[in-house]
Amino acid sequence: MSASISERASAVKELFFKGEYEEAAKIIILVELLISELIANGDEKEAKKIESEISNLKKSVFEKAIAKATDDAKNLIAKKDSGCVLAVLKAEKFAEGTNKTPALEKLKNEAYRIGTESKLAECKNYLKNGNFDGAYKAYKTAEIFGDKIGKDAGDGKILSEIYTGLCKSEIEAAKKGLNDKNINCVEKIFVAEKYAEKAENTLLSKEVAELKKNILKFGVEAKTEEAKNLSKKDPVKALVAILSAEQYASQANIATKTEQLKKEIYENLIRVKFDEVKANLKNNDYKSALSALAVIRNSEKTGKIKKIDGKIVLAEVENLQKKAYNVAVENLISEGKNAIK
Numbered sequence: 064m065s066a067s068i069s070e071r072a073s074a075v076k077e078l079f080f081k082g083e084y085e086e087a088a089k090i091i092i093l094v095e096l097l098i099s100e101l102i103a104n105g106d107e108k109e110a111k112k113i114e115s116e117i118s119n120l121k122k123s124v125f126e127k128a129i130a131k132a133t134d135d136a137k138n139l140i141a142k143k144d145s146g147c148v149l150a151v152l153k154a155e156k157f158a159e160g161t162n163k164t165p166a167l168e169k170l171k172n173e174a175y176r177i178g179t180e181s182k183l184a185e186c187k188n189y190l191k192n193g194n195f196d197g198a199y200k201a202y203k204t205a206e207i208f209g210d211k212i213g214k215d216a217g218d219g220k221i222l223s224e225i226y227t228g229l230c231k232s233e234i235e236a237a238k239k240g241l242n243d244k245n246i247n248c249v250e251k252i253f254v255a256e257k258y259a260e261k262a263e264n265t266l267l268s269k270e271v272a273e274l275k276k277n278i279l280k281f282g283v284e285a286k287t288e289e290a291k292n293l294s295k296k297d298p299v300k301a302l303v304a305i306l307s308a309e310q311y312a313s314q315a316n317i318a319t320k321t322e323q324l325k326k327e328i329y330e331n332l333i334r335v336k337f338d339e340v341k342a343n344l345k346n347n348d349y350k351s352a353l354s355a356l357a358v359i360r361n362s363e364k365t366g367k368i369k370k371i372d373g374k375i376v377l378a379e380v381e382n383l384q385k386k387a388y389n390v391a392v393e394n395l396i397s398e399g400k401n402a403i404k
Contacts, residue, residue: 071094071097073116074087075087075091075117075124078090079120079123079124079127084124084128085131085153087120087124087128088124088125088157091117092156094113098113098114125157125158125161128154128157129154129161132150132151132154133151133154133170135147135153136151136154136170136174137170139177140170140173140174143180143181144181145177145178145181145208147173147174148175148177148178148208150174151167151171151174152171154167154170155171172211172212175208175211175212178205179205179208179209179214179216182201182202182204182205183216183217183221185197186198186201186205186221186225190224190225190228195225195228195229195232196229198228202216202217202222202225205217222261223261223262226258226259226261226262230255230258230259230264230267231267233251233252233254233255233258234251234255234270234274237255237274237278240278241281246282246285248281249278249279249282249311252271252274252275255271255274256268256272275315279314279315279317280317282311283311283312283317283319286304286311287304287305287321287324289301289304290305290308290324294324294331295331298329298331298335299332301331301332302325305321308321309325325366326366326368328366329368330366330368332362332366333359333363333366333368334371336356336359337355337383339352340355340356340387341383343355344383344386347394349390349391349394352390353384353387356383356384356387359376359380360377360380363377363380
């Protein structure tokens with residue numbers, strides 16, 4: 064580790080003499096963190112040695128890095144480029160490495176003002192071109208910059224226009240998904256619903272609500288069919304599918320008859336987990352066995368499955384749990400004997 068730190072310290076010198084002050088300053092910040100780690104680990108001698116390697120250059124590096132970042136910020140401000148914010152924040156960060164704090168507050172406020180205006184202009188350009196994702200990101204960045212100086216990013220009209228565009232985009236994607244019988248249309252309509260609320264657009268909310276009914280009806284049918292197909296092959300996935308179907312039905316106020324299928328899925332899940340428990344115990348894996356037994360207990364309770372294949376579920380669980388604990392004890396005894404050898 065110390066060799067790596069020493070290499071970084073040498074890199075500082077090389078970068079300084081190349082005039083790459085910002086990169087040199089970044090490495091010094093990293094090296095100082097690593098030096099602190101060395102001290103925390105009790106290696107103060109090595110820490111002092113490496114610290115001495117960078118101490119002579121540290122002041123010059125940071126001063127030149129601050130000057131470079133400050134000049135960059137001023138140039139970008141003149142160009143009305145939002146990159147001026149990052150440049151001035153760099154200067155501020157480098158200033159932390161010196162005992163002097165340059166007068167950056169005025170420059171920083173100007174950078175945030177330019178950044179806000181630049182990002183709003185970018186946002187409007189995205190809107191003009193129908194790029195609502197880009198518009199949203201630009202607007203939110205403008206909001207962040209504006210908050211720093213108490214400047215409003217803009218009125219709610221711009222944001223409403225963005226959310227309206229995003230909503231319409233998700234509606235189209237949801238319609239296509241429904242037409243293609245792609246279950247992802249459910250997720251799309253939920254996103255569209257969220258955007259419609261944020262846009263505060265009554266007509267759009269009505270359109271979403273009508274489409275949502277059809278999509279959730281499809282979702283109930285698709286997930287119920289998926290649950291039937293997976294009931295024996297993969298009861299865990301089947302359970303997730305049937306619970307999703309019930310959730311969609313509840314949201315759309317659709318009457319369903321899923322209880323019998325859900326009961327079958329829970330029964331199959333319990334059978335699979337009992338097989339897992341027995342296989343795990345055969346391999347002396349008591350932890351996995353106990354984990355599977357916990358799933359069985361939960362399934363017995365939630366699915367109200369008292370008996371399966373003529374056996375009382377909880378009685379079988381208790382019996383296998385005792386065996387699992389016996390395996391655990393035997394494993395611990397074996398580990399203890401091996402430790403004594």
